[in-house]
Amino acid sequence: MDVQFEHATNEVLDPRIMGGWGYKFSFSVNGMILTITRTDKDAGWNEIKLRVYVPTDDIPAFTSTVYTYYGLEHEEVPEDTTVVNFHPSVTATIHSCAFIHCESLVRVTIPHHVMRIEEHAFYGCISLKYIRLPPNLEYIGNGAFYNCFSLEALFLPPTVTHVDDEAFMWCKSLRFFHVPETIGHLGSNVFHGCDRLSMPSTRFDRLSAARRNKLTMHKVCYNTSVNRQTIQECVATHGINCAMKVDDQLMTALHILCANPNVTGDCIHAYLQLAPKAAEQEDSEGMTPFEYLCRNDITFIDDRSFSSLMALWYGCMPPQAEPTAKKRKRGTESVDYLSWSKDRLKELCQEKGLFVSGSKAILTTRIQEADNVASVDYSSWSKDRLKELCREKGLFVSGSKAVLTTRIQEADNA
Numbered sequence: 001m002d003v004q005f006e007h008a009t010n011e012v013l014d015p016r017i018m019g020g021w022g023y024k025f026s027f028s029v030n031g032m033i034l035t036i037t038r039t040d041k042d043a044g045w046n047e048i049k050l051r052v053y054v055p056t057d058d059i060p061a062f063t064s065t066v067y068t069y070y071g072l073e074h075e076e077v078p079e080d081t082t083v084v085n086f087h088p089s090v091t092a093t094i095h096s097c098a099f100i101h102c103e104s105l106v107r108v109t110i111p112h113h114v115m116r117i118e119e120h121a122f123y124g125c126i127s128l129k130y131i132r133l134p135p136n137l138e139y140i141g142n143g144a145f146y147n148c149f150s151l152e153a154l155f156l157p158p159t160v161t162h163v164d165d166e167a168f169m170w171c172k173s174l175r176f177f178h179v180p181e182t183i184g185h186l187g188s189n190v191f192h193g194c195d196r197l198s199m200p201s202t203r204f205d206r207l208s209a210a211r212r213n214k215l216t217m218h219k220v221c222y223n224t225s226v227n228r229q230t231i232q233e234c235v236a237t238h239g240i241n242c243a244m245k246v247d248d249q250l251m252t253a254l255h256i257l258c259a260n261p262n263v264t265g266d267c268i269h270a271y272l273q274l275a276p277k278a279a280e281q282e283d284s285e286g287m288t289p290f291e292y293l294c295r296n297d298i299t300f301i302d303d304r305s306f307s308s309l310m311a312l313w314y315g316c317m318p319p320q321a322e323p324t325a326k327k328r329k330r331g332t333e334s335v336d337y338l339s340w341s342k343d344r345l346k347e348l349c350q351e352k353g354l355f356v357s358g359s360k361a362i363l364t365t366r367i368q369e370a371d372n373v374a375s376v377d378y379s380s381w382s383k384d385r386l387k388e389l390c391r392e393k394g395l396f397v398s399g400s401k402a403v404l405t406t407r408i409q410e411a412d413n414a
Helices: 206-214 216-222 228-238 253-259 265-274 275-280 289-295 301-318 342-352 359-370 383-393 401-413
Strands: 002-006 012-018 025-030 033-038 049-053 066-069 083-086 107-109 130-132 153-155 176-177
Touching: 049 216, 066 342, 066 401, 153 206, 216 228, 216 253, 228 265, 253 265, 253 289, 265 275
Parallel strands: 066 083, 107 130, 153 176
Antiparallel strands: 002 033, 012 049, 025 033
């Protein structure tokens, strides 16, 4: 079954389906006629939407997976989108189903002026790991993040007053979650299926708040507006021990801080200066704060501030963890480290001069990367591609293209 559209000479049609719900289509153009053909087995039709641009618009390359969201009432972002930008015309609302089933979307930073995220806005974004919510957000709708299996951290700003039913249902990877104590409405089944949360129930907000009140630095680091000054004031008021206490997941407040998507490098720098021993602490899953930091998009003022933080961090680690090992010789046979015990992997890390903290999977990856000596010319790569490789390697994604290239090369040569 075919459907045809005719448009004026001064308009440009974006052929990417908005809200295709997984159905398959093919396209053909004949003069001013665009024909869309359904190619999957189901012969029926669902509603399809196409965006029309005029010459004054910033017209994208339609083969790209980068999409600009305009905030239109019925706009649905193409499902193959990997990077989303927000147009200045986006007002106070991300509308219902806007990013539904964008299964390749990994990270999102929502503009500051957005106050509402409507129902099912990010439903089924199964690859979404981190999202930075706006500081003025007030409302999160029904099922807004339903089935976001990969989402690890959500820090709600204190302005949020309403979280509707099933908002974060089946967010299986969710481990860091901050609910403001001032929240007015928390719907039913909000945390159903969030297996990694220590209290996956509708009472989670009250119980977690009660725990954090006893762990003063944890409470500070869960805040979306945490900064260098608030950390220093907490230590001045409650003593340095508050920075070393652990919660029921064996996390120090530094773990929380490194997972907080709103934090800056300067803030973490201040914490490490006050409590360097916190850098060594492993949580109940064998993760150090540094491993959470590598997954996060931390903001740095400049490359010097990044280098300063790294120098301070490495200075906090035990001597045997400093990376001093030589490269493995080219041609050495590969080893199946997955069958090794964690203790044996740690011993090998020590022998190679690698960090010894982290889960068995982290240790295995670290050793395998140290064994890999293949030389790659990263100078021809785009900045976005370099950032993606940094994320895969657990490296920071901030900085210029030259800084990203150097960071990857240093990791390859470790």
